[in-house]
Amino acid sequence: MIANKDTIKKDFAGKVKSMFGKNIEEASSLQKYEALADLIRDYSSINWSKTNSQYKANNEKQVYYFSMEFLIGRLLKSNLYNLGIEEECRVALKELGIKLEEIEEQELDAGLGNGGLGRLAACFLDSMASLGIPGHGCGIRYKYGLFEQKIVNGYQIEIPDNWLKEPNPWEVRKDNKAVVVKLGGRVIENYENGYLKFTYENYQGIKAVPYDIPIIGYDNKTVNTLRLWSAEALEEEEAVNLNLISRGEYFKALEDKASVESISQVLYPDDSKIEGKLLRLKQQYFFVSAGVQSIIRSYKSKKNHINDLYKYVAIHINDTHPSLAVPELMRILIDEEGLEWDKAFEITNKTISYTNHTIMAEAMEKWQVDMFKGILPRIYMIVQEINRRFVEDLKVKYKMEQGKINKMSIINENHIKMANLAIVGGYSVNGVARLHTEILKKRELKDFYELYPEKFNNKTNGITHRRWLLEANPSLSKLICSTIGTEWIKKPEELINLKKYSRDAAFQDRAAEIKKKNKIEFSKEIKDRYGVEINPYSIFDVQVKRLHEYKRQILNLFNIINLYFKLKENPNLDIVPRTFFFAAKASPSYLLAKEIIKLITTVQYKINNDRSIKDKIKVLFLENYGVSLAEKIIPCADISEQISTASKEASGTGNMKFMMNGAITLATLDGANVEIREAVGEENIIIFGLNADEVMNYERYGGYNSKEIFNRDPIINKIVNSLINGYFQVPNCEFINIYKHLIDKNDEYFIFKDFHFYVNAQEKAEALYKNYNKWKEMSVINIAHSGRFSSDKTIENYSKEIWNTRKVNII
Numbered sequence: 140m141i142a143n144k145d146t147i148k149k150d151f152a153g154k155v156k157s158m159f160g161k162n163i164e165e166a167s168s169l170q171k172y173e174a175l176a177d178l179i180r181d182y183s184s185i186n187w188s189k190t191n192s193q194y195k196a197n198n199e200k201q202v203y204y205f206s207m208e209f210l211i212g213r214l215l216k217s218n219l220y221n222l223g224i225e226e227e228c229r230v231a232l233k234e235l236g237i238k239l240e241e242i243e244e245q246e247l248d249a250g251l252g253n254g255g256l257g258r259l260a261a262c263f264l265d266s267m268a269s270l271g272i273p274g275h276g277c278g279i280r281y282k283y284g285l286f287e288q289k290i291v292n293g294y295q296i297e298i299p300d301n302w303l304k305e306p307n308p309w310e311v312r313k314d315n316k317a318v319v320v321k322l323g324g325r326v327i328e329n330y331e332n333g334y335l336k337f338t339y340e341n342y343q344g345i346k347a348v349p350y351d352i353p354i355i356g357y358d359n360k361t362v363n364t365l366r367l368w369s370a371e372a373l374e375e376e377e378a379v380n381l382n383l384i385s386r387g388e389y390f391k392a393l394e395d396k397a398s399v400e401s402i403s404q405v406l407y408p409d410d411s412k413i414e415g416k417l418l419r420l421k422q423q424y425f426f427v428s429a430g431v432q433s434i435i436r437s438y439k440s441k442k443n444h445i446n447d448l449y450k451y452v453a454i455h456i457n458d459t460h461p462s463l464a465v466p467e468l469m470r471i472l473i474d475e476e477g478l479e480w481d482k483a484f485e486i487t488n489k490t491i492s493y494t495n496h497t498i499m500a501e502a503m504e505k506w507q508v509d510m511f512k513g514i515l516p517r518i519y520m521i522v523q524e525i526n527r528r529f530v531e532d533l534k535v536k537y538k539m540e541q542g543k544i545n546k547m548s549i550i551n552e553n554h555i556k557m558a559n560l561a562i563v564g565g566y567s568v569n570g571v572a573r574l575h576t577e578i579l580k581k582r583e584l585k586d587f588y589e590l591y592p593e594k595f596n597n598k599t600n601g602i603t604h605r606r607w608l609l610e611a612n613p614s615l616s617k618l619i620c621s622t623i624g625t626e627w628i629k630k631p632e633e634l635i636n637l638k639k640y641s642r643d644a645a646f647q648d649r650a651a652e653i654k655k656k657n658k659i660e661f662s663k664e665i666k667d668r669y670g671v672e673i674n675p676y677s678i679f680d681v682q683v684k685r686l687h688e689y690k691r692q693i694l695n696l697f698n699i700i701n702l703y704f705k706l707k708e709n710p711n712l713d714i715v716p717r718t719f720f721f722a723a724k725a726s727p728s729y730l731l732a733k734e735i736i737k738l739i740t741t742v743q744y745k746i747n748n749d750r751s752i753k754d755k756i757k758v759l760f761l762e763n764y765g766v767s768l769a770e771k772i773i774p775c776a777d778i779s780e781q782i783s784t785a786s787k788e789a790s791g792t793g794n795m796k797f798m799m800n801g802a803i804t805l806a807t808l809d810g811a812n813v814e815i816r817e818a819v820g821e822e823n824i825i826i827f828g829l830n831a832d833e834v835m836n837y838e839r840y841g842g843y844n845s846k847e848i849f850n851r852d853p854i855i856n857k858i859v860n861s862l863i864n865g866y867f868q869v870p871n872c873e874f875i876n877i878y879k880h881l882i883d884k885n886d887e888y889f890i891f892k893d894f895h896f897y898v899n900a901q902e903k904a905e906a907l908y909k910n911y912n913k914w915k916e917m918s919v920i921n922i923a924h925s926g927r928f929s930s931d932k933t934i935e936n937y938s939k940e941i942w943n944t945r946k947v948n949i950i
């Protein structure tokens with residue numbers, strides 16, 4: 140063990156003294172947090188440098204996971220667990236009169252991501268380190284993470300997330316590893332010894348400074364690195380050395396300083412819809428260029444030949460956001476390493492792999508040529524040349540017709556299509572759930588699949604069971620350990636041994652007791668924070684995720700409104716009391732999503748204040764959904780709502796977190812829900828609604844008419860009308876856009892079509908819950924089968940089938 144109780148006590152007191160000049164009793168909670176975190180980082184630093192030097196000495200293949208987002212959340216607790224000193228630390232602090240939880244609560248979430256894609260990147264880092272895979276993160280050190288959400292009068296208000304206002308104890312600034320990234324300017328072509336050489340002038344030089352965060356493996360000695368880049372203005376002398384500024388332009392350079400630093404200022408809060416903003420393109424090139432430069436620098440320090448790069452380096456790009464890695468690597472290989480085009484392309488192609496996370500057309504990234512060319516002139520030339528050769532091949536070698544070529548071309552209609560670039564430039568393309576990958580192959584990327592079938596593969600997402608079960612639900616974890624032993628922590632598939640306890644009444648009861656206890660505790664917290672009284676013995680029905688039409692929070696809400704109507708008609712209706720929880724951030728520019736939040740909070744107000752329904756149902760919109768809130772609410776859930784329009788949710792990962800904590804999934808056959816059903820069996824999940832083929836057929840051939848359903852179906856009619864007839868005591872125009880989308884825009888997400896099936900599914904859920912023994916059994920079966928959704932499994936597959944990396948046992 141890295142430290143025992145007594146050393147922790149002594150070291151902690153020493154830290155508080157040296158950092159703040161105080162005794163422990165005098166220190167604030169925040170100071171105690173800062174001191175403890177600093178101490179934990181010290182503890183991990185020996186293994187951190189060991190890991191780095193062993194990777195270097197053994198010349199191990201390294202994976203670099205490039206992602207614009209890493210939604211890591213808090214680190215103190217997970218670091219304590221992974222170092223194996225959580226218990227010691229808890230006791231040490233207790234003896235000093237301090238509660239560990241109180242200190243943990245001081246840490247601000249590192250919210251450097253929007254949702255699923257960013258959280259997946261964080262789970263992957265944990266799994267790579269825990270499996271001993273040499274894998275590192277590469278991203279942006281945003282000064283402001285995803286906005287903090289407040290609900291005021293039922294509306295979402297966004298507040299900047301100033302998460303770095305206190306020093307971040309986990310990061311280490313590495314000035315000696317800074318690199319320069321060049322934007323704008325002009326490309327000069329010169330012949331040198333018969334070779335065409337490219338240099339740049341009048342560009343803007345940006346200093347990229349890395350901040351490294353240790354990623355500590357569970358119960359091993361591996362400490363990998365998450366490297367986040369921060370943009371800074373070059374010092375005057377650096378700029379002069381680069382011939383960037385003459386004396387006379389010095390003041391202009393100072394003016395530019397602010398514009399330079401804006402590059403890593405803020406995370407774009409949009410998920411699933413692209414806005415072709417210049418600053419976002421700069422962010423992408425900034426971190427990709429810095430990352431690739433630093434990889435090449437470190438690679439060359441090991442004295443390997445540049446032609447062998449792909450044998451020692453894998454660059455993985457998380458969605459297309461970092462797909463400039465393709466032309467950037469080409470640029471370095473050609474302009475700086477002096478390779479010929481073909482060789483450079485071969486190496487690039489064998490080094491880069493790409494994950495697709497969405498099929499939503501509006502999320503497919505593309506950049507306007509003029510804008511792109513302006514800030515990345517050399518990169519644009521390279522993209523053009525990649526495309527010229529690719530199109531030439533399609534024409535000459537594959538004799539493709541022009542229409543198809545236009546669709547596949549990287550540059551078309553004055554836009555650069557980043558998915559096409561990533562597919563052509565890399566050796567692997569994967570989807571994130573079986574269904575999603577099939578849709579990519581059969582539809583979205585069909586032409587590419589036919590051209591390069593060998594590149595396509597599936598890697599179903601996963602979640603780290605350490606954060607999402609071991610840490611988030613310690614009581615359940617203890618029960619599992621005392622029942623099947625502790626092997627599951629390292630081998631999550633061992634959770635399957637719980638299956639034989641699924642009918643064991645004693646085990647069922649203990650698991651159910653834990654859920655109840657979690658619910659009681661959470662209800663107390665809700666009471667303290669919001670002053671709202673909730674019934675901890677009610678069914679906790681939970682939908683927490685980003686707010687989006689395709690995720691269909693509206694469908695959930697329509698069932699609630701319907702239930703409310705029924706209760707108004709018959710207040711003695713015999714139903715199991717239920718609390719419907721929502722939590723969701725809406726992109727600030729997504730007005731309809733914000734209107735949906737207002738609708739949820741409006742329904743909440745009406746229902747929660749109506750005494751006549753005798754507290755049988757309650758609705759609660761929890762503000763500021765993020766990793767920390769997820770860790771609290773998921774262990775309390777009875778029902779996990781995964782009700783997206785089939786074909787739209789690439790995978791989902793919340794669905795996995797819920798099942799792992801014993802919630803029953805209420806779902807459409809979308810994303811990884813399909814595989815969850817396969818794992819638990821159809822009697823242990825509640826499935827309803829259109830399937831992906833049916834949805835896609837309606838989309839293609841028509842045949843769905845929402846207005847007609849609205850006119851014919853009295854139940855739907857009454858619900859939808861209640862939005863615009865003053866029923867909820869808000870102005871009639873408040874929800875007019877929702878109304879219009881459903882009626883005039885033909886309900887793009889098939890809410891009316893699925894509505895009655897959903898109501899039935901909800902009734903089925905209640906019936907199952909009433910048969911409580913059955914429910915408890917289902918719950919245990921879900922936990923037992925959740926091991927296959929651990930990101931350890933997923934990462935094993937990436938490692939074997941895409942990256943070809945080995946595990947390294949750090950000694």
Ligand code: 26W
Pocket residue numbers: 253254255256257259407409410411412413414458496497502503571600788789790791792810
């Ligand atoms: C601003 C442009 C943009 C476009 C798309 C930003 C972010 C995206 C992502 C692709 C959105 C995203 O997070 N996708 C989610 O990825 C998860 C991890 O694979 C999946 O589980 C979700 O189903 C998918 O929606």
